[in-house]
Amino acid sequence: MTDAVIDFPVQDARTGDRRLSQLLDAQRNAYLLHGPLSEERRAAALDGLHQAVLKYQEALVEAVRQDFGHRSAHETRLADIFSTLGAIRHARKHFRRWMKPQRRSIALTFQPGRGRVLYQPLGVVGIISPWNYPIQLGLTPLAAAVAAGNRVMLKPSEYTPATAALLERVLAEVFEPVEVAVVQGGAEVAQAFSRLRFDHLLFTGSTPVGRHVMRAAAENLVPVTLELGGKSPTIVAADYPLDKAAESIAGGKLFNAGQTCIAPDYVLLPRGREEAFIAAYRAAVTRFYPRLDTNPDYTAIVNDRHYQRLTGLLEDAKRRGARVETINPGNEVPDPARRKLQPTLLTGVPDEAAVMREEIFGPILPLVPYDSLEQAYAYINDRPRPLALYLYSHDEGVVDRTLERTVSGGVTVNDTLLHVAQEELPFGGVGESGIGAYHGEAGFRTFSHAKSVFHQSRLNGTGLMRPPYGAKMERLLKFLIR
DSSP, X not given: OOSSSOOOOSSOOOOOOHHHHHHHHHHHHHHHHHOSOOHHHHHHHHHHHHHHHHHTHHHHHHHHHHHHSSOOHHHIIIIIXXXXXXXXXXXXXXXXXXXSOEEEOOOGGGTTOEXXXXXXXXXXXXXXXXXXXXXXXXXXXXXXXXXXXXXEEEEOOTTSHHHHHHHHHHHHTTOOTTTEEEOOOOHHHHHHHHTSOOSEXXXXXXXXXXXXHHHHHHTTTXXXXXXXXXXXXXXXXXXXXXXXXXXXHHHHHHGGGGOOTTXXXXXXXXXXXXXXXXXXXXXXXXXHOSOSTTOTTSXXXXXXXXXXXXXXXXXXXXXXXXXXXEOOTTOOOOOGGGTOOOOEEEESOOTTSHHHHSOOOSSEEEEEEESSHHHHHHHHHTSOOOSEEXXXXXXXXXXXXXXXXXXXXXXEESSSSGGGGOTTSOEEOOGGXXXXXXXXXXXXXXXXXXXXXXXXXXXXXXXXXXXXXXXXXXXXXXXXOO
């Protein structure tokens, strides 16, 4: 994800925010005094959160629209409201099963002792959420942390201030401040937040900022879950219909105008099929968006800074000899003030171009030809491991080989984005695209401590293992070590 929260300065500022420390102390003291959220309180809180999101859904949609300049209301309802409600309902339905102790078998040597694993709330969880899906990426991990019995401090992005302010109001109707608190502020607040002594810290944002967050958390040995990003590849295999692939890829790429951490970042397709793909992609975009500037379905780039960054990527690619295919179905004269960046395909882009090295996070899509699938795998594996990978093929052998030969956080086959919408599938990165995972039961486990408990029976043989050692111990060891 590109600049999803803030740019941390290289220097490690040591000035803490006293207010943040007081909030953390209040939540930790409540945890120590009253314990974790009870089973009944978790159920009531998740019910209340679900009802509050429903109550404020229109206001939330409008707040996101204001923050983006323009954000498709349907995309907000689908990606932010629907997905968040689904995550809350799933946690509400299953958390009692997730929290049950698990019996574990005990080696014959230590029987009739008994073993079990207890899933204990960690305590106070910090969440730093981004701007691109400010509701979903704030409330989904929060619901998982609450389902696990934790207290939570949430730091929303300063790039979406209207949404952040409304989220604070929504959460205040459901939780006491010692249960869930929202922290507002810019870069200095985010830096201080990442240095707090949380029991766990979840950050969603860019890989460079993730490094700073992890470094700050490491000062206090705070465990982290990092949901980052990177350049998620799409492979179109030779057996898959190119027009269907192009339409599906366009839908995933242009959702939220490409401002999605798992958006397709480049397409690998059989050499010689670039022109056919360009034509099919152009036709799909024209069907989706007959016009762009005044189209309520086409989302704006979030702010001027990101708009300028994206136009800079295009200018750099042009200077380096790339061919630029801009798609403007209505032949409009774009108004830069609207920040509606036109969908763009790139071919012949050299690897040293910035668009091939940086996460794009916009409606720009480079095409990379390959001569064999092994060459495509080598291209992917020569780069940092991505958050997502997409494959278009009906050949099960190709699917299995691709899954085996590549490493990514998650995969969707014959579509894009949809693996992230499955609550039963863990969502997370690998390598530079992230550490750890959440969603559904994986989120509950992330925000829980798996405590091992061994119960010794009244009748046991451990007395045979105590000194003074002698012949009996020698015979016992000969029996055990074999």
